[in-house]
Amino acid sequence: MIAGYSADQIRDAEASEPDLLESGELMQRAAKGVAKVARARLWERGASRVVALVGPGNNGADALWAISRLAKKGFVASAVVHDTSVNEGQRAAEAAALARGARVIDGTSPDALDAIAGAEVVLDGITGLGGRPGLPPFAEHWVDAIYAGAYVIAVDTPSGQPVGGGEVRGDAVFADETVTFIAPKPVHLLPPTAAAAGLLTVVDIGVAPTGTPDLASLTPDDVPDLWPVPGPGDDKYRRGVLGVVAGGEQYTGAALLSTTAAVSAGAGMVRYVGTPTPESLVRSSVPEVVHGPGRVQAWVIGPGLDPSSRAKGAKAQLDVARDALASDLPVLLDAGGLDLLRDRREAPTLLTPHAGEAARMLGRLTGREVPREEVERDPAGAARELAGETGATVLLKGASTVLVPPEGQVLVQSTAPSWLATAGTGDVLAGVVGVLLASGLEPSLAGALGTLVHGEAARDANPGGPVRALAVAEEVGPAVARLLAASPR
Numbered sequence: 001m002i003a004g005y006s007a008d009q010i011r012d013a014e015a016s017e018p019d020l021l022e023s024g025e026l027m028q029r030a031a032k033g034v035a036k037v038a039r040a041r042l043w044e045r046g047a048s049r050v051v052a053l054v055g056p057g058n059n060g061a062d063a064l065w066a067i068s069r070l071a072k073k074g075f076v077a078s079a080v081v082h083d084t085s086v087n088e089g090q091r092a093a094e095a096a097a098l099a100r101g102a103r104v105i106d107g108t109s110p111d112a113l114d115a116i117a118g119a120e121v122v123l124d125g126i127t128g129l130g131g132r133p134g135l136p137p138f139a140e141h142w143v144d145a146i147y148a149g150a151y152v153i154a155v156d157t158p159s160g161q162p163v164g165g166g167e168v169r170g171d172a173v174f175a176d177e178t179v180t181f182i183a184p185k186p187v188h189l190l191p192p193t194a195a196a197a198g199l200l201t202v203v204d205i206g207v208a209p210t211g212t213p214d215l216a217s218l219t220p221d222d223v224p225d226l227w228p229v230p231g232p233g234d235d236k237y238r239r240g241v242l243g244v245v246a247g248g249e250q251y252t253g254a255a256l257l258s259t260t261a262a263v264s265a266g267a268g269m270v271r272y273v274g275t276p277t278p279e280s281l282v283r284s285s286v287p288e289v290v291h292g293p294g295r296v297q298a299w300v301i302g303p304g305l306d307p308s309s310r311a312k313g314a315k316a317q318l319d320v321a322r323d324a325l326a327s328d329l330p331v332l333l334d335a336g337g338l339d340l341l342r343d344r345r346e347a348p349t350l351l352t353p354h355a356g357e358a359a360r361m362l363g364r365l366t367g368r369e370v371p372r373e374e375v376e377r378d379p380a381g382a383a384r385e386l387a388g389e390t391g392a393t394v395l396l397k398g399a400s401t402v403l404v405p406p407e408g409q410v411l412v413q414s415t416a417p418s419w420l421a422t423a424g425t426g427d428v429l430a431g432v433v434g435v436l437l438a439s440g441l442e443p444s445l446a447g448a449l450g451t452l453v454h455g456e457a458a459r460d461a462n463p464g465g466p467v468r469a470l471a472v473a474e475e476v477g478p479a480v481a482r483l484l485a486a487s488p489r
């Protein structure tokens with residue numbers, strides 16, 4: 001698991017080591033980490049010219065100390081500084097940098113822009129944890145002057161981007177790489193700001209955050225610990241029966257995709273409730289499935305479901321969905337099923353919208369116009385709002401999928417291949433996550449684990465190339481086996 005912490009949690013961690021903090025030891029360790037990465041990138045490029053953009057805080061001091069180390073190693077190192085007189089740590093760093101042969105340039109002088117434009121590697125030390133969204137005005141022309149082919153390394157955070165995550169700032173720093181300290185912060189992990197942080201390197205400076213991480217990301221290594229593996233005493237009922245209310249006379253395939261995925265993911269049993277056409281398709285293609293309502297441990301409601309349909313069997317199907325919503329069982333609502341949620345549920349409830357569906361739901365619930373772009377600009381913010389409005393956990397699908405419970409830790413999964421953006425893969429995801437809900441996992445964890453395995457199955461189905469949803473569904477079982485075998489319990 002990759003654990004992310006808020007700026008406050010990181011500051012608390014630093015404060016828990018007052019001796020290391022006050023002696024400047026933490027800063028030295030941070031600067032050493034930055035210098036090491038910068039040196040590697042300079043060598044890889046056969047480059048020699050590096051410049052640091054130095055803001056007024058400790059983030060600037062980190063960058064200055066890194067420049068001093070790089071100058072000592074013989075690189076052509078410069079620092080463009082805002083005002084080193086305001087920060088004691090910076091004055092010492094500036095003296096060391098000068099003594100080791102670096103140039104320290106007043107940020108308001110014309111030389112500053114030439115030094116920036118001529119650098120092959122740029123260290124962004126404008127702001128870090130103390131940064132507010134948007135670039136400080138003194139740094140705007142610095143950032144504009146960066147040569148387009150330069151490799152930009154952000155020190156701790158890409159300056160001007162919101163440290164706590166949120167809307168990406170087009171006028172702020174977009175780094176190729178960020179070297180952060182102690183642990184990742186929301187800006188590094190959440191969409192869309194993660195893209196502005198680039199490649200992420202976390203440097204251990206000898207202090208550890210405490211408390212529950214603000215956010216987390218599951219990795220393949222987590223699968224053996226989390227995936228519900230049956231024991232010798234388990235039967236199909238104990239493993240979890242999943243009820244699937246999906247498909248209709250129009251979207252027939254959704255039923256096939258979600259039930260195939262559920263069977264492939266290892267459901268104890270899958271019950272299907274549909275209308276005649278998808279039902280006959282499921283009967284002929286997924287023989288493991290049992291038909292009609294009955295006892296289940298969780299429900300998936302909505303893939304390919306049209307709540308306004310008047311087709312034969314549609315009313316009976318909808319009645320089952322409504323009964324399920326009124327029950328105390330875990331329910332996953334997807335696609336058409338999202339429109340059925342009218343009241344808050346006490347039982348575990350997971351909504352799995354994409355951006356357009358989330359916007360529509362937010363519009364319906366808040367009475368204001370919510371364009372899809374608003375959700376895309378700040379997916380975690382939108383998911384948080386939707387979770388607040390509904391009391392449900394929200395799994396907002398996208399290139400990065402964010403999972404936001406009404407309270408507590410946010411999860412983000414970002415490793416699925418882009419080929420997965422194709423019709424039907426959402427139906428597959430619903431089936432996989434449904435199985436995890438039926439086995440007793442709580443919605444956030446079920447959603448994150450299912451999302452991770454869904455991405456892995458897509459990669460396995462056709463490494464590096466396009467995938468069809470049915471192939472992903474069928475690959476889920478083998479992907480689980482591979483992930484379980486990679487690090488056995």
Ligand SMILES: NC(=O)C1=CN([C@@H]2O[C@H](COP(=O)(O)OP(=O)(O)OC[C@H]3O[C@@H](n4cnc5c(N)ncnc54)[C@H](O)[C@@H]3O)[C@@H](O)[C@H]2O)[C@@H](O)CC1
Pocket residue numbers: 014021026027028030055056057058059060062126127128129130131132133134135136137155156157160181
């Ligand atoms: N506390 C420590 O010992 C350590 C801190 N470290 C570094 O210290 C950084 C945090 O340092 P600081 O707390 O000094 O904060 P920053 O260096 O992030 O900068 C804060 C300064 O920039 C100004 N500022 C921020 N955003 C602005 C904006 N949009 N427009 C105008 N001015 C703006 C603030 O008013 C403040 O003066 C970390 O990110 C990390 O790089 C590391 O050296 C590790 C150890």
